[in-house]
Amino acid sequence: MSDISLEDIASLAKRRGFIYQGSEIYGGLAGTWDYGPLGVTLKRNIVNAWWKFFVESRDDMYGIDSAILMNPKVWIASGHVAGFTDPLIEDTKTKKRFRLDHLLEDAGVDVKGMDLAAMVAAVQEKGLKSPDGNDLANPASFNLLFQTNIGAVEDEASTVYLRGETAQGMFTNYRNIIDSFYPDVPFGVAQVGKAFRNEISPRDFIFRVREFEIAEFEYFIHPDKWEELFERWRTQMHKWCEEVLGLPADKVHELEVPPEDRAHYSKRTIDFEFDFPFGKKELYGLAYRTDFDLLNHQRDSGKNMEYRPKDGSAPFVPHVIEPTFGVDRTLMAVMCNAYTEDQIGGEKRVYLKLPKDLAPVKACVSPLLKNKPELVSKAREVYDMLKRELGAVMWDDNGNIGKRYRRQDEIGTPACVTIDFQTLEDGTVTVRNRDTAEQTRFKVEELKEHV
RNA sequence: GCGGGUGUGGUAUAACGGUUAUUAUUCCAGUUUUCCAAACUGGCGACGCGGGUUCGACUCCCGCCACCCGCACCA
Numbered sequence: 001m002s003d004i005s006l007e008d009i010a011s012l013a014k015r016r017g018f019i020y021q022g023s024e025i026y027g028g029l030a031g032t033w034d035y036g037p038l039g040v041t042l043k044r045n046i047v048n049a050w051w052k053f054f055v056e057s058r059d060d061m062y063g064i065d066s067a068i069l070m071n072p073k074v075w076i077a078s079g080h081v082a083g084f085t086d087p088l089i090e091d092t093k094t095k096k097r098f099r100l101d102h103l104l105e106d107a108g109v110d111v112k113g114m115d116l117a118a119m120v121a122a123v124q125e126k127g128l129k130s131p132d133g134n135d136l137a138n139p140a141s142f143n144l145l146f147q148t149n150i151g152a153v154e155d156e157a158s159t160v161y162l163r164g165e166t167a168q169g170m171f172t173n174y175r176n177i178i179d180s181f182y183p184d185v186p187f188g189v190a191q192v193g194k195a196f197r198n199e200i201s202p203r204d205f206i207f208r209v210r211e212f213e214i215a216e217f218e219y220f221i222h223p224d225k226w227e228e229l230f231e232r233w234r235t236q237m238h239k240w241c242e243e244v245l246g247l248p249a250d251k252v253h254e255l256e257v258p259p260e261d262r263a264h265y266s267k268r269t270i271d272f273e274f275d276f277p278f279g280k281k282e283l284y285g286l287a288y289r290t291d292f293d294l295l296n297h298q299r300d301s302g303k304n305m306e307y308r309p310k311d312g313s314a315p316f317v318p319h320v321i322e323p324t325f326g327v328d329r330t331l332m333a334v335m336c337n338a339y340t341e342d343q344i345g346g347e348k349r350v351y352l353k354l355p356k357d358l359a360p361v362k363a364c365v366s367p368l369l370k371n372k373p374e375l376v377s378k379a380r381e382v383y384d385m386l387k388r389e390l391g392a393v394m395w396d397d398n399g400n401i402g403k404r405y406r407r408q409d410e411i412g413t414p415a416c417v418t419i420d421f422q423t424l425e426d427g428t429v430t431v432r433n434r435d436t437a438e439q440t441r442f443k444v445e446e447l448k449e450h451v
Numbered sequence: 452g453c454g455g456g457u458g459u460g461g462u463a464u465a466a467c468g469g470u471u472a473u474u475a476u477u478c479c480a481g482u483u484u485u486c487c488a489a490a491c492u493g494g495c496g497a498c499g500c501g502g503g504u505u506c507g508a509c510u511c512c513c514g515c516c517a518c519c520c521g522c523a524c525c526a
Contacts, residue, residue, distance in 0.1 A: 007519075015462050015477080021517075027499055028517045083526055088452080097452055097523065142452095144526080164526090200452060200524050208525075263526040282525090345487055368485060375485095398478090402487030407477095409487095421485065430486075437487065 004277050004339050010205050012350070013335070016411050018042065019206060031202030031210035033328075038411055041360035041392065043213070043331050047192050049244050049357060050215045050325065054190060054236075061188045061217065062177050066169025068194060074168050075145060075161050077300035078293060083264040084164055085143040087116050089123070091130035092137045100139055103128060116141055144197045146210075162196035167322060169193075170218040171293045175303060185307055185318055186229060190217035192327065204278050206328045213327035220307070220318035223291070230268065230288055233323050237272060237284060245330065246355040247337055251275040252283070265292040274333045283329050289320040334358060338412060344437050345402075352412030353435060361413040362392045363451040366404050368420040370397040379419035382429060382444055386417070389448045409434055415451040 013019040018039035022032030035043055055061045075081045087100040100119050101111045109122050120139050122128075130136050146162040163169070170189040177189055192215040202208050221229050234254075241247045257269040265287070272284035294317050298305040306315040338352040356362070363386055367379035376397065386393045394413065396404045401418060408416050416432040423429050423444075430439040431450055442450050 005519095010518090011462065017461095024517095026516090030517065080526075086524075086526090088524085090452085095453055099524080142524090197525085203519095203525095205518090261526095265526075278520095347488065349488085366486095369483095371483080372485090400484065400487085400489075402489085404488090405486080406488050416486095418486065432486080439486070 004336065006205050006278055009277070009332075009335055009339060012339075012410065013039065018335070018411075031199060031208070033206050033209060038360040039331070042334075042354075042358060043327060045358045045360065046245075046330055046334065047213075047215060047327060050240070050327075051190075051192065053240055053244055054188075054215075054217060054323075058188075060183065060186060061190055062181060062183065063190050064169065064173055064177075065191060065193060066166070066173060068163050068196075069148075069150075069160050070163060070168060070172070072160055073300055074172060074297075075164075077296040078168050078171075079264050079296065080145055080161075080164055081143070084145050085141050087119055088140055088142050089120075089130075089136045090138040091132055091134045093134035094130070094132055096130070096132070098130060098136075103131075103136075142198075142200070144199070146196045146198050163194075164197050165195050165324075166191045166193045166214050166216060167218060167289075167293070167324075170216075171297055174218075174220070174294065174305065178307070182310075184310065186219055186221040186225065188217040188219040190215075204276075204281075206332055207276070207278075207281060209328065214324060215327050216322060216324035218289070218293075219321040219323075221321060222316065223319040226288055226290075226319055226321065229321050230286070233321055234270060234286055237286060237323055241272070241283075244355070245334055245337075245358070247274065247333060251337065253280060255282075263287065265289045274329075276333065277336055281329075283326065283333055285322075285324045287322045287324070289322050291317045291319050293320065294318065349406060349409060351409035351434060354412035354414075356414045359412045359414055360392060361394045361408070361411060362390045363415045363417055364394045364396050364404065364408045364413050365417045366396050366401060366419070368401055368418055374424060375419055375421070378423055382417060382419055382447070385444070386447065386451065390451070405432060405437070417447065417451060 016038060017036035020034045020036055021028045022034050023029045051063065055063045088097045089100040089103070090097050104111050104119060104122055107126055107128055109126070111119060114122070116139055123136055128136065145164045147159055148162065149158045150160050151158045169191055173189060177183065193213065194211060195214050196211050199208055199210055202210060219229065219233065238249070238252065241252045242249055251274055253273045255271040255273055257271055262269045267290050268288040270286045271282045272286070273280045274283040294305040297303070298317065305317050307318050308315045334354065335352065338354045340353045341348060341350050343349065365379055365383040365386060367375035369375055383393065383395050396407065398404065405416055412434070414434050418430045418432065420430065427444050428441040429444055429447065430441055432439045
């Protein structure tokens with residue numbers, strides 16, 4: 001198989017109605033992408049599979065869907081207003097930008113609690129130069145949280161943030177879940193939804209974007225159990241990748257994130273990386289968030305975040321294990337992994353070897369010839385029946401049969417059902433397999449078990 | 452944000468400072484076709500946006516936008 005490029009994927013994604021550039025008719029908006037009919041179905045199938053795997057099939061998981069706009073105090077308590085900000089400073093000669101706090105730390109300055117002005121003062125005091133040896137100027141804070149305003153007046157009191165992660169919705173609802181469901185610890189609160197980050201430079205198609213979907217859960221535990229439960233979720237995440245998404249184990253890698261690279265809330269983090277066409281890049285994260293968030297919210301909200309075990313043992317503020325899954329990245333990994341080229345009848349063929357459960361179209365129904373009314377009407381019957389059964393079924397009578405097969409190959413449809421003259425005689429149809437191109441005859445009545 | 456590259460129908464592309472912007476494919480309507488992108492006929496469809504130079508700009512210049520590559524960033 002030849003190497004595939006991002007352009008191959010992006011081109012197919014657009015041509016076949018998976019993903020379009022956001023705001024395309026106005027020249028686009030960097031870091032935004034729109035999902036077309038097949039893309040949204042594929043994404044929804046992935047999300048549904050995730051929900052089933054991590055939420056529905058378990059009895060310790062509680063799903064929620066919290067608001068994207070939250071009281072700004074949430075983001076102050078979580079540390080995102082302060083911690084999600086990068087102070088950047090510019091090399092006056094090369095115009096390169098550097099993390100001001102990193103430069104100061106390298107120079108032996110303790111930057112904790114310093115604001116931008118204090119850091120700039122420290123630069124002057126130390127006579128600090130850029131790593132390239134030039135003068136530094138134009139410091140600026142760069143916060144990854146998008147801001148907007150509630151109400152008509154744009155003042156500080158009306159500033160709210162678009163959530164930079166969905167996790168905070170789980171923390172702010174932690175007490176609600178306990179009051180409604182009185183679960184035993186450990187238990188999890190799960191959510192799938194949009195998050196927003198004002199990335200400096202969006203990159204690599206839908207990989208790094210400013211608006212994206214996250215599926216994640218906060219698993220509330222007793223702190224004594226963190227290592228054991230961390231391992232359990234680590235295993236489950238691999239299982240998800242391999243068994244549900246069909247990603248080969250040798251394409252999914254773990255990266256133990258060193259302390260200096262971890263998020264402000266994390267005591268241990270493992271990144272799950274995938275071999276994308278553009279390199280080995282982060283797909284998922286598994287973080288031990290400790291009691292960082294609940295303690296912060298307890299402090300700032302004044303609400304008690306302790307959990308009281310039913311056996312009467314000592315109350316405690318639970319710690320949290322957080323597996324987090326980029327949905328768009330998952331879709332991209334699945335598409336890249338599914339993209340396959342081979343030869344059929346001497347002709348090159350491109351097809352998406354998608355797992356059946358994820359494929360946006362489950363089956364395509366065609367009459368062998370479209371100018372034979374008896375074939376067309378029989379095919380319509382079969383189509384209507386399958387459509388009722390499976391929903392995601394497509395009708396195609398365009399061109400010739402080979403063309404239709406190829407078209408379905410490109411969008412990853414696992415099965416093509418063809419109605420031919422024999423159908424009229426004995427009520428059997430052919431089912432053509434996407435991966436092998438082999439055809440098997442089945443009775444119409446048994447069809448739904450074979451597609 | 453820095454540096455480099457690219458921007459022409461849905462996709463992939465050609466050419467040109469000056470007639471109606473090339474080709475393939477897709478798509479639509481038909482003819483044909485008894486299982487893997489067959490053939491034929493007809494049709495729709497494009498110069499990223501904004502300025503400038505010029506008698507005239509898709510083409511040259513400037514700005515912007517977007518995408519790709521390298522760096523930086525990625526709590």
